[in-house]
Amino acid sequence: MRKIFVVGGMGAGKSTARQALVDAGLPFIDLDQVGHQVLKWDTVKEELAETFGDDVIGEDGEVVRSLVAARAFVSPAETRKLNRITMPRIEEVYTDTLAELEAAGNDAVVVEYSVFKNREMSLAYSADVVLAVLAPLDLRIERAVASGFDEADVRRRIARQITDADRIEASDVVFNNDGTKEELHNKVLAWWEGYQASL
Ligand SMILES: CC(C)(COP(=O)(O)OP(=O)(O)OC[C@H]1O[C@@H](n2cnc3c(N)ncnc32)[C@H](O)[C@@H]1O)[C@@H](O)C(=O)NCCC(=O)NCCS
Numbered sequence: 001m002r003k004i005f006v007v008g009g010m011g012a013g014k015s016t017a018r019q020a021l022v023d024a025g026l027p028f029i030d031l032d033q034v035g036h037q038v039l040k041w042d043t044v045k046e047e048l049a050e051t052f053g054d055d056v057i058g059e060d061g062e063v064v065r066s067l068v069a070a071r072a073f074v075s076p077a078e079t080r081k082l083n084r085i086t087m088p089r090i091e092e093v094y095t096d097t098l099a100e101l102e103a104a105g106n107d108a109v110v111v112e113y114s115v116f117k118n119r120e121m122s123l124a125y126s127a128d129v130v131l132a133v134l135a136p137l138d139l140r141i142e143r144a145v146a147s148g149f150d151e152a153d154v155r156r157r158i159a160r161q162i163t164d165a166d167r168i169e170a171s172d173v174v175f176n177n178d179g180t181k182e183e184l185h186n187k188v189l190a191w192w193e194g195y196q197a198s199l
């Protein structure tokens with residue numbers, strides 16, 4: 001099963017690019033969504049409370065994501081603590097989901113991976129193709145804020161992520177999302193048609 005990774009910084013337009021491939025009929029795994037799923041595991045909740053404070057578990061017993069973000073993205077060291085808790089569990093769910101999709105007879109899957117670092121040392125070692133979605137920083141911040149995130153939080157998260165130069169270096173195809181959503185959608189679909197024809 002071909003694994004088509006969609007990577008990009010916060011607010012770049014990964015979900016929009018992924019949707020174009022989903023509209024073309026591909027199943028998808030969004031690793032941000034998988035991340036939210038593992039926050040429901042008791043072991044993860046316990047480790048987050050030990051690391052970032054008991055109050056990161058709300059009165060309803062669920063992780064208060066905004067509070068974890070406020071504490072985990074203040075420095076590379078704190079972000080590493082978060083990643084050490086979440087990443088092994090995300091990888092476990094990812095591997096299981098891949099196996100299920102493969103068993104169901106799918107030829108390809110789109111994987112949206114927001115914290116991609118490089119092809120060798122992350123989940124992306126299994127990628128057949130890496131598509132990078134790029135957009136100017138001010139536009140990314142504006143879009144992320146418009147979708148509900150606090151600006152200071154967005155800036156802290158972006159500071160913990162790799163740069164677009166690194167993304168260009170590590171990817172096979174680059175999409176600039178500096179026009180309309182429809183333009184991005186069409187560019188991704190055009191790539192997919194060409195890619196399929198080349199197989
Ligand atoms: C910190 C948490 C609780 C914040 O939840 P929240 O709902 O506010 O954000 P959400 O999960 O939707 O992520 C939004 C964006 O934040 C950025 N982001 C999230 N986690 C990270 C991280 N570990 N490092 C850098 N950026 C990150 C990404 O650009 C992501 O697309 C959550 O992001 C989390 O548990 N992160 C750790 C797991 C992880 O790395 N998930 C990303 C997919 S592998």
Ligand SMILES: Nc1ncnc2c1ncn2[C@@H]1O[C@H](COP(=O)(O)OP(=O)(O)OP(=O)(O)O)[C@@H](O)[C@H]1O
Nearest residue numbers: 009010011012013014015016114143147179180181
């Ligand atoms: N070309 C565009 N023009 C205007 N708005 C856009 C464009 N591309 C994306 N957006 C909007 O910007 C926001 C971020 O886009 P999207 O969710 O696709 O990015 P993402 O890379 O998946 O972000 P995140 O890292 O937060 O998951 C969304 O609200 C989306 O609708």
